[in-house]
Amino acid sequence: MSETPSDQGLERKLGLFPLTNIVIANMIGAGIFTTSGLLMTNLKNPLIMMILWLAGGAIALCGALAYGELGAAYPHAGGEYIFLSRLFHPLAGFLSGWVSFFVGFSAPIAASAIGFAEYFSRAFPGTIGAEGAAAGWTQFAVKKILAIVVIVVFTLIHARGIEFGAKVQNSLTLLKVGLVLALILAGFLSGKGTMAHLFQGQDFSFGFKGWKVAGLSLMWIMFAYSGWNASAYIGSEVKSPSRNLPRSLLLGTAIVGLLYLGLNLLYIYALEPQSMSGVVSIGGAASRNLFGPGFEKILSVLISFALFSSLSAFIILGPRVYYSMARDGCFFRLTSYLHPVFKVPSKAILLQGAISIVIVLSGSFDQILTYMGFSLGIFPILAVIGVFKMRAQKLSVIRMPGFPLVPILYLLPAAAILVLSFFERPRESGIALLTVALGVPAYYLFKKKHRDRGKDAGFCEIQEKK
Numbered sequence: 210m211s212e213t214p215s216d217q218g219l220e221r222k223l224g225l226f227p228l229t230n231i232v233i234a235n236m237i238g239a240g241i242f243t244t245s246g247l248l249m250t251n252l253k254n255p256l257i258m259m260i261l262w263l264a265g266g267a268i269a270l271c272g273a274l275a276y277g278e279l280g281a282a283y284p285h286a287g288g289e290y291i292f293l294s295r296l297f298h299p300l301a302g303f304l305s306g307w308v309s310f311f312v313g314f315s316a317p318i319a320a321s322a323i324g325f326a327e328y329f330s331r332a333f334p335g336t337i338g339a340e341g342a343a344a345g346w347t348q349f350a351v352k353k354i355l356a357i358v359v360i361v362v363f364t365l366i367h368a369r370g371i372e373f374g375a376k377v378q379n380s381l382t383l384l385k386v387g388l389v390l391a392l393i394l395a396g397f398l399s400g401k402g403t404m405a406h407l408f409q410g411q412d413f414s415f416g417f418k419g420w421k422v423a424g425l426s427l428m429w430i431m432f433a434y435s436g437w438n439a440s441a442y443i444g445s446e447v448k449s450p451s452r453n454l455p456r457s458l459l460l461g462t463a464i465v466g467l468l469y470l471g472l473n474l475l476y477i478y479a480l481e482p483q484s485m486s487g488v489v490s491i492g493g494a495a496s497r498n499l500f501g502p503g504f505e506k507i508l509s510v511l512i513s514f515a516l517f518s519s520l521s522a523f524i525i526l527g528p529r530v531y532y533s534m535a536r537d538g539c540f541f542r543l544t545s546y547l548h549p550v551f552k553v554p555s556k557a558i559l560l561q562g563a564i565s566i567v568i569v570l571s572g573s574f575d576q577i578l579t580y581m582g583f584s585l586g587i588f589p590i591l592a593v594i595g596v597f598k599m600r601a602q603k604l605s606v607i608r609m610p611g612f613p614l615v616p617i618l619y620l621l622p623a624a625a626i627l628v629l630s631f632f633e634r635p636r637e638s639g640i641a642l643l644t645v646a647l648g649v650p651a652y653y654l655f656k657k658k659h660r661d662r663g664k665d666a667g668f669c670e671i672q673e674k675k
Contacts, residue, residue, distance in 0.1 A: 232461025238519025240433025277455030284450030314527025364562035424629020538659030
């Protein structure tokens, strides 16, 4: 728990402002700009949708409080990998990192890149539409190419160091928050919508079918809120982590929760429920109604570029998990490589970029969303349970308020979301569980290779012997 300049070979350079920016940037991404239209397809009721967005924010805030306590006790790169390895078993930590590699970071990077392509194509339908197809390119192919180019560019940016990457990240995040605030304010001042839309739509059924739909919807919403635990993944690069980590999580989550409620109210104010249903680029559709077709193009361009911020944040965080695992002998050796000049896990960054590109090339947006949402919901539950164990063993450096009610208010809804989502979308949820299961033999293969190399026991093995 030392705050030495380099407890894992990484340098403590990040204060509260860039940390909070990383949390905000990680949260405000493809989810808020793309999921509300998909939610309305299933819910068909704006008021129920707003209640679920409010519930999602409350769940995320409870999770952030719990992670603040975890991050202060274990201020190292890796997030759940470190928490679960230390508090439960190295296998649990490995599986969280394994899932992060394929889903936790790579898939959201892909989703943000796809979201960029969707909004960019809305702004320039002639270029990425019929005319593009006539020139030998399909709209589908052009969107995929755009998404891949964005991933490549930001992967290369962050391979050049955390300070340079953090400057880019800070600028993008401030621009994005400014855009969201301006959109909310200008939209309501336009006077061209009505809050009567909030009470339109179909009655919601509270039978088991309705609860399944609500569970899946809340899982998609929690994907939009994912990132509330972002700064916990880069604990090794945080100044005064016992103070700055909890503050950044709470401050970032609270700010984003308020912005999300404002944006969704604006979507409802601008569009009738049937006009929202199934629209991925929901911000562009709302701006068309509020400001006209000309402004729709401008705003779609701005939103498409605002998605760079969340994509950039995911590219920063993921490689720190793989780097931490590889140093313990529990992952691909190349991901433990630290660039001699830029002091970042550059090979891990490049590998993550490659996985993201593969995901872009496979699956529809809502399939990727469901797979991500289910996978991302599993290990934070285990980590929050770890707060109870940490308290029992008197390991907490700081004690966040509200214990034990706050962690329980996270755990019960989070577990219910997974169960209901599995019943509603068993295929995507089953693939997520299969991804976790494949990590078990992978763990033992990595451990065997580590032993065969004749190296000293890594952290994984030390924990098992205790």
